[in-house]
Amino acid sequence: MHKKDQHKKKSFNEEVAGTLDITRSGLGFVITGKGDGDILVRPNDFNRAFHGDKVRVRITRGGFGGGKREGKVVAVVQRKLSQYMGTLKGHAGRWFFMPDSDRPMPNFVVEEEPDFEVKDDMKVIAAFVRWDHDDRRPIARIIEEVAMHDLNDVAMKDILMENGFPLQFSEDAMEEAARMNDHITAADLAKRKDFRDVFTVTIDPVDARDFDDALSIRPISNGLYEVGVHIADVSHFVTEGSKLDEEAYQRATSVYLPDRVNPMLPERISNELCSLRPHEDKFTFSAVFIITEKGVVKDHWLGRTLIHSNHRFTYEEVQDIIETKEGLHSEEILILNTMARKLRKDRFDKGAINFSSQEVRFKLDETGAPIGIVVKESKESHQLIEEFMLLANRTVAEVVGKIKVGDKALPFPYRVHDQPDEEKLMPFIAFARKFGYTFDTKDADAIANSFNEMLKAAQGTPQQHVLEQLGIRTMAKAIYTKENIGHYGLGFEYYCHFTSPIRRYPDVLVHRILQQVLDHQLQPDKKLEEKCKHCSERERAAMDCERNANKYKQVEYLGQYIGEEFDAVISGVSTFGFWAETVAHKCEGLVSIKDLSDHDDFRLIESDYSLVGLRTGRKFRMGDGVRIKVIAANLEKRQLDFEWVKGSAVISNPDAVMMPPMPAKKAAAKKKAVSAKAPIPKDLLKKRRKK
Template sequence: MSKKNKSKDSSSKKKKQHKAPAGKTRQKSSAAGVRGVIEITRSGMGYVTVPDMERDVIVRPQHFNTALHGDTVEVQITKSGGGGGRMEGEITRVVERKQTQFIGRISIQKNYNFFIPETDRPMPDLFIPAEKLNGATNNDKVVAKLTAWDKAKRVPEGEVLELVKQEAENDIAMKQILLSAGFNLSFDDEVMEQAERFPDGVSADEVKKRRDFRDVLTFTIDPVDAKDFDDALSIKKGTNGLYEIGVHIADVSHYVIPGTALDDEAYARATSVYLPDRVSPMLPERISNELCSLRPREDKYTFSAVFKITGKGEIKDVWLGRTVIHSDHRFTYEQVQEIIEAGEGLYGEEILLLNTLAQKMRKDRFKKGAINFSSQEVRFVLDENRKPIGITIKESKEAHQLIEEFMLLANKHVAEYIGKIVVKDKPVPFPYRVHDTPDEAKLGPFMVFAKKYGHTFDVSSPQRIAESFNQMLKDAQGKPEQHVLEALGIRTMAKAVYTAENIGHYGLGFEHYCHFTSPIRRYPDVLVHRVLQQCLDNEPQIDKKMEAKCKHCSERERSAMESERAANKYKQVEYMSQFLGEEFEGVVSGVASFGFWVETVEHKCEGLVSLFSLNDFDDFRHIEEDYCLVGKRSGRTFRMGDKVTIKVVAANLEKRQLDYELVLGHLASTENKVLQPTKFQHPKKKRGKK
């Protein structure tokens, strides 16, 4: 089950996010202590990182009080750290567990059964009652869950959830990545029971409460392997030359009710995680793939944004509310792209009109300040054992942009509607999706670097900066420096986050923005639906915990992204291990004081060329502001974007690490000096024997 990227976040800003002044601590110690996240080192020492405190708090193992690595905890300061010393503390309470499921082995003794976790951070074994072994025998590898551990219990208790097949090394690795990030591999029985309790279809009573779109042409457009169709488009010709276009989103909030185990689990996960060979869903499949999936020829509950639009793309009216739809057809992106290119096909007139409108909206968005970063999606082709046997590169085409623009339109107008609502002279708490202006510390060096290629920036306002970015991207199109400027430009950008404080979305050029269109896979969208319905009912509520919920969702999103990167890296190493000793063309994709990274042109797989492997050739130094390494004797540079030839020398699956060596025969003929763009060419890759 794969999912499209419907709302591009690279990311108009009203005001700066608040930051604590340098040298000051906003959060103060109290009788209950301060709250933070504990990191337990491999040596067993704990360090609690507290927001807005300059230094972390040391916690010794005897004071962990059942805390495990990554848990959110309250810590009581016992030593102030005055006179240059370190603050120390004792954990008084575990607020939230990061991880409750683990992979390890079962040890069955005469009177006791224990689960021994396979982790790189110290943690105690779990006592497993005999009735909780679930068929596991001595030395079996299993997934186990921590079920109970408090001060009264000296030893934590657990239960076996499933046996792990020994032959599936890559399967174990993917599960370990998910578990380490705090994403459970399965749903509790209570959650599954609640999901199964809902009846199929729609009820006549509920339909009466909704706007009925079942007789309007409606279809979905998704990836070929998608199973959760969470959005659909409807279109019909209205009066006065207007078109009525509906953006219909699966009504997850109809099923996922606050206070239920189903909602608690969805909130805890906060997002689905998309790894190369699997999906860790936010909701059970009964919800995501059946009840809420907008499958063709089935009546479904939806939450909709319906627009009356002119042929020129002008929005004349917007209606928001709950609906019921009946999808007439399920399209893949490839099918819609064929219709766009051929100019005909099933529902061709409607699709071509939607595409024309989407392209007009897209062009207008960039004119108003959205930044036009291009993107490529690298996907692995897997065999029946989930091992990578090939790599494909998916680029955004007009079919993808069609969906993207209408999703952006719906997200924007929902946020604009909520942004006008005030309760007791205050904005209604709402999970906005915001994106701050570029980081000044990163933007400065980047502008200096871009200027070497003839690109200048106007920094007189955020709008001018965005215009400068777009001009640079346009001018660099097709030139050797294009990809390095794109990659480095993206790094100057702030990270988009969820917050109740609306500062706008810089990368999209929107003053108001939220996530409304993917509630099957994102919990903030569920929150948006709930707040929107309250406002439509004229019953907006003050949720004092909204900002905390936004922070949690942002943190879970980051964890999901880190898991996806780790899994992609594992698959890269798994794939490239078949090419040990072979040579390939590559492009320098990153530079550090200890070496540089190279991404192969053919496979898009990144490995490290260590400076240690170049010591015999020259002594290189790192020029940070120019993103390059320079040889002290030869003046030879390695800069991001340079073309090189490498040899694959090591592929370590356990560390998820690829090691490359530069093919040194190509260095003698190069002439480029420091601060000059690379002009030399390398021969094509040479293949050795497999």
């Protein structure tokens, strides 16, 4: 057989994995992500796959000589969605479910009537049950009626489902959770260190219900303390391969929206059995440190424990103790804070970057409508918890990272963060220089130090958020992987997620592997990298949910101010206009290029992050202060439209005009910018010294 014919035959039999993207016209394309082009799939060849599903496709045409590849779906590997919002059609005994979708989808046959009264044209949420070869249509089960008068509830549920997060757990998973108990047996005591007599507290947000971490402290001798970082032992309850485990893995993360939490685990687990509630004995997995009051770690121990929390603190209560030096358990809190401050200083001295992007929270009324916006500050009480969690995460990763199986590292889900992208970093450095922030580029450590100098000096200015967001964009995305490359942003050679197993599945994986290490019974997981990729993808989906839900609330809130003017800072530019974020509310809207001027032609200057008028020379640049008017708020599209107030100033340095003057100390810090050097030598960032 001719070589070309052999290649042709092989191409036609080849199977490729990817994600099915169905267009609005009905054609499908399997996206492989391998750079060799998408694979066209015609509607009759979807083989029961829906838009967004992960599939295997067999090549039937093309794939050689430059021809466009076509194929047929041979298997659905993983459904993107398990639950849908839509309309119920039919009458008693025969019901169909029509999913709401902007992509072609078949109607579902309803397997059985729900336990509530249903009627034609009712808006409902349905769960996908199956679509076997013998079924002409997919089968669905009706979960609940949708209260269409509650637009906020509908919107939040829709955001979750469109990103693949189910709204309810299966009956099997709920039954497993209901059967569990937290009785402590003699066998449990034999396998755990008992910390129930050691002073222990939790510190969490005021509205928290799942307390997944606690701190214990007791003096030892010669100025040494034993500090325990105790984490809810989810893996004690959620065993590998159980229904609970399967559903937790599929979600991989809890999702936090402005008015609700979509949990990774049922409330029976997250809010009761595993939550480290005060005055209750709890199962924990702990990292225990021997540490000086000045934060120098002398030794550590890892293992399973039992604790009994003495008190539940809120962040506000702990902050008050830190500021006043008095209050309940103030002695222990102040010692822990002294240690945390030293740990934090050491991190930044060793090259960690102090990104502290602003977090916006909405004040909601009883209906979920936003009545105010609060910018959450990171205070010492938050940093106290953060530093001990970072210490535990790093220590666990260091211990497991040195374990070998044969001559290879034990597969382990590291949390890694790659070094900055040079192509993104250089334009950012040039942009920051225009605000007076200069970078030392002699090596990667100097670049990290320059980032910290800039972030410190920009604190409290209108462009702070823009600089933080742009700076973060120069960085790679943190992901889960078994290939350890370290965490650039934190300056750690080893890092993992160990401290939040109630809301993150990778932490559950870490607990299980760590226990194997402690028991000297290693069972390397051959599918670990696949699990890491899944968890990273679900994390991105959760972030999309949170971003879209916050945007919905921004539109809902600022929609009350149509026609009113506000100070804003330009937060993004494109060929069709610029985005501006209001200073008072941190709400972002688009100013269309059509509305900027009737007598000018604007062009995007990417290197300057700006729009420039060709005739007038007027410039709108990221970080500039502008005056805007709110002209439209579209809840369905989650979109705010602004208009630049013509004739108002565009302030290239809005600090003094739009915000109060900086304190003398902060102003001095701003001037203390290190000198700019030559451009970064090629591959310099790869040579950053190990910590």
